[in-house]
Amino acid sequence: MATLERLIELPAADLRQSLNQASELLTSALGSDKVDIFLFEPTRKTLNALGTSNTPLGRQQRSLGLDVQPVANGGSIAHVFTTGDPHVTGHADQVPGEVPGVVHELGVRSHIAVALIVDGERRGVLSAQSTTPEFFSDDDLRFLGAISHWIGALTHRAELVEKVTAAALVQGRRQAAEELITVLAHDLRNYLSPLLSRLELLHRRAEIEGRPNDVRDLDRASESVAQLGHLISDLLDVGRLEQGLFEIVPMSMDLAALAQDVARALGTPSVEVRVEGPPELVVAADRARLRQALENLVSNAIKHSPAGKWVIIKLSSELQAGTEYAHVDVVDHGSGVPPELLPRIFDRFVTGGSASGIGLGLYLASRIAAAHGGSLTVNSPPGNGATFRLTLPVSGPPDHPEKA
Template structure:
């Protein structure tokens, strides 16, 4: 009886493993199919957007020349919407580049504090001010456009989910590790914690909260960009402590990284 019970237990365990692997394979297949479809659509949409933007720019110049304020306002709204759509298409194409190992960086020295000072006013509001603490200068080797993309995503999320009349705290520090000097940038807000089931998959593509209107690509791309810089992106969100994202970058990187590539996360 004991032997039979053990045998039954082994069989049940194997059946559970097979079922779990089948579910994971099906989910992986759906994700890959969705990525391929969206990538094809993104390429085609960008081809349509280029002449559309040119036409809107022409209408804008006509409205300015003829002092048609209402038409100018409507055209500007259309251009803003088109810019957001172009940004979304860029995110989809970035995912394709990551999967294909074609994601490259243009590394150059930059002062992280200058970059923050340039970006903060666009996100800070009276109800949700952004407070920055750190040294006057932190120079690191990074791709300024890609680093801006990461910080913009984190600041936008922090401000969006922060409680009203509470500040978003940005803290920059330098630390000495065994492998050299590192810079840490933390972005912390006081707001409801991220649900545990969402937190476990937060950096995967096409994962978004119920209140999100996006496709769930921002944090996946942010982590991929940070990893391409040989750094780390982590998150802590629990209880009443709020949520904190922390970027960690080595201050010095190999110059070959400027022409290197980044493959899918599971291959790194």
């Protein structure tokens, strides 16, 4: 997750700069001595390391000219590119046909590499190397294979940026980010259910055997996995919105009770969540979707509130042009939204400051509000916190549409 978030944040103004930064991220994630992102140069028939981690081994590779490898010279990098097959070894010095400079000059012993697919075409190789024998595991190779999809999307994005106009730059970055998100959501969803089942089994065993410390640790682990499940749901909902498959099922519900539930669930010892307003406020809305929107708003407020302060969920209603509307104000006491972000605060993948996340919560909350025939707005005077107002028609969405 940390690697994905940082990949999405990489600037795409320059292909080489983007790939160098991506190599640095992967070197840190794998603990390797070097990571290379090779792209094929058709005119010279060479594989060029446009992205190389800035490590001693990476700098030595450049000084020896091994960052450019003719495909005709063979070696594991060329083999992965020409065949598309992944490569893994813990003893590169025993691999027949390996490039001599890689083994003797660089001293590489462990090597994993996968083909790099860019916009549906095999365009290069993603490679990680270490001078330690048997350094990489099968899990490392699977990780590299998964991350290669994201590097391919990053490469595609950077190449688009170099070719298109400034107006198309924003659209190119968004498309690349969506490719990364789609891969992540589908990959993680496949592993989440077995992980939850195993945690529940361990939790029951710890309770039976009277191990309270393990029970507490497993509760925390389950909470983390549940948060990951919420993130996956958000990621998949972005896709459903784009495909017009985002469903809402309006029914009578108490907005005040929902606010109390969210306040109890998300409040922390350092940041309390308080609810103000009438004890009951009934609207026609999709409770699950509304809870999703409110949790995103409150979580965002908590992240930006200093310890010892509090977040307020304030409920009210008013009559506008003959229609009754319910308002849910989420108020924090943080530093406020940076003025330069205000025009884009409800766009996808917009984050600011040191806040974690990939910028989907506010986007989804605004689209959920729109699906209900309402709106989401923000008021944030500089340095005085932020108030996000979710407005909903009490009578429900116009004609109660089932899809938005």
